[in-house]
Amino acid sequence: MTPRILLATTLRVLQQLRHDHRTVALLLLAPTVIMSLLAWMFSQTPGVFDRWGATLLGIFPLIIMFLLTSVATLRERSGGTLERLLALPISKVDFLLGYGIAFALAATVQALFVSAVAFGLLGLTVTGPVWAVVLVAVLVAVLGSTLGLLVSAFANSEFQAVQFMPALLIPQLMLCGLFGSREMLPRPLELISNVLPMSYAVDAMKQLIAYPEVDGTFWRDIALVVGFIGAALVSGAATLRRRTP
Amino acid sequence: MNPDDNRDAAAISVSDLRVVRGGNEVLHGLTFEVLGGTVTGLLGPSGGGKSTLMRALVGVQAKVTGTCTVLGRPAGDPELRKTIGYVTQAPAVYNDLTIRENLAYFATVVDAPRSDIARVLDEVDLTPIADRRVDALSGGQRSRVSLATALLGSPRMLVLDEPTVGLDPVLRRDLWDLFHRLADHGTTLLVSSHVMDEATRCDRLLLVRDGDLVADDTEAGLLTATGTTDVEAAFLAIVDGAAAEGGA
Numbered sequence: 235m236t237p238r239i240l241l242a243t244t245l246r247v248l249q250q251l252r253h254d255h256r257t258v259a260l261l262l263l264a265p266t267v268i269m270s271l272l273a274w275m276f277s278q279t280p281g282v283f284d285r286w287g288a289t290l291l292g293i294f295p296l297i298i299m300f301l302l303t304s305v306a307t308l309r310e311r312s313g314g315t316l317e318r319l320l321a322l323p324i325s326k327v328d329f330l331l332g333y334g335i336a337f338a339l340a341a342t343v344q345a346l347f348v349s350a351v352a353f354g355l356l357g358l359t360v361t362g363p364v365w366a367v368v369l370v371a372v373l374v375a376v377l378g379s380t381l382g383l384l385v386s387a388f389a390n391s392e393f394q395a396v397q398f399m400p401a402l403l404i405p406q407l408m409l410c411g412l413f414g415s416r417e418m419l420p421r422p423l424e425l426i427s428n429v430l431p432m433s434y435a436v437d438a439m440k441q442l443i444a445y446p447e448v449d450g451t452f453w454r455d456i457a458l459v460v461g462f463i464g465a466a467l468v469s470g471a472a473t474l475r476r477r478t479p
Numbered sequence: 480m481n482p483d484d485n486r487d488a489a490a491i492s493v494s495d496l497r498v499v500r501g502g503n504e505v506l507h508g509l510t511f512e513v514l515g516g517t518v519t520g521l522l523g524p525s526g527g528g529k530s531t532l533m534r535a536l537v538g539v540q541a542k543v544t545g546t547c548t549v550l551g552r553p554a555g556d557p558e559l560r561k562t563i564g565y566v567t568q569a570p571a572v573y574n575d576l577t578i579r580e581n582l583a584y585f586a587t588v589v590d591a592p593r594s595d596i597a598r599v600l601d602e603v604d605l606t607p608i609a610d611r612r613v614d615a616l617s618g619g620q621r622s623r624v625s626l627a628t629a630l631l632g633s634p635r636m637l638v639l640d641e642p643t644v645g646l647d648p649v650l651r652r653d654l655w656d657l658f659h660r661l662a663d664h665g666t667t668l669l670v671s672s673h674v675m676d677e678a679t680r681c682d683r684l685l686l687v688r689d690g691d692l693v694a695d696d697t698e699a700g701l702l703t704a705t706g707t708t709d710v711e712a713a714f715l716a717i718v719d720g721a722a723a724e725g726g727a
Binding site for chain 2: 238239242243245246249250253254313314315317318319320321322323324475476477478479
């Protein structure tokens, strides 16, 4: 790993993003619109928006960042720039982490923006501290980026890449405890949900919704999400090949 | 190391190079040498294996067998990544960045001085439009951006896959002049083309067809051996000769 190249790669990805005004607008506005819609839908029934709004803050960044990174790295593959880069003195970790950090920064801005609107304008309240909600949202976004980087290695086209989203994320959404507690699942599914990263993000968010203090369980969930991020990065580097057919 | 040191020594040394792609052997045991500080043309029709050979030399091709030594190291050695400039056939640059932003990024990756950006922009004649985004450029301009990124950091070897396709004749001449200036300073260049008349610009020629090396000679030597007056005719004479031999 070379910090100079890692930093340059991060800046380059951010530069590309900056040139793409529509993506930046969608990145900020789409989740905000959905959040507002949710607040409006449940404006008659108190408490529902608080529960769903905070959970959504922990899920939305995952989906968006997953899609963005998988398509961005695929573009890099099909455009030949990846082949060119891998023939140069750049390490695979520089490349992957450069993307990871750039999209994490974008995700942080997104999470901060959506949180500001949700807590400031839409009257979202959680029992736990707001900073912890934002922390979960940012980590989940980074997780989405690293998972997107990983699956892009298995996709040959944008068509395939976008389909990894329903294939990999919807089962996680179903099993993560969003629709009732994970303990209520049939035992085999509960065991499966124990090894899926989204389960821990939602567990952490649920604690923030219900309890005023962050405790050891919260930090254990956070540590697990960070562990999944690391594992996805390492597997991403392992699946990236300098020599291709 | 003095750049002149690699002159007159083999910069590329390939022996029985074979490549398998999609279950088929696409290069059938190539053996040749390329001298340092020369411009070698890799000529032949599309689909003959030129790009695959170049990919094997820069170490991005999978399923390569035989020996392939580049600047004294096995092809694909991490040390070589700092010393080889590689230009793929399709321009491999970021379309959503400006020319200058592309060059700044690649300059950092190869650890080239910032002053190199102005130099390479000038060499490929893109200085006046350096702040334009790549997706607003013509095909020829894009391939020049791609070439410019490979010139950053003054690599000891340049592997250029069809760098002059679609360029206007004046620019093409200027680029060939640049290639020779670089060779005079000790850079080894391997330049592919499917346009036979570019052979006159090269110090030496490698003719590749259907995964075989059908000629390895200078232009003059090739014309004498085949009794022809241009490389296109020489190529046909070789192919026809091989077919007649095969039929006999």
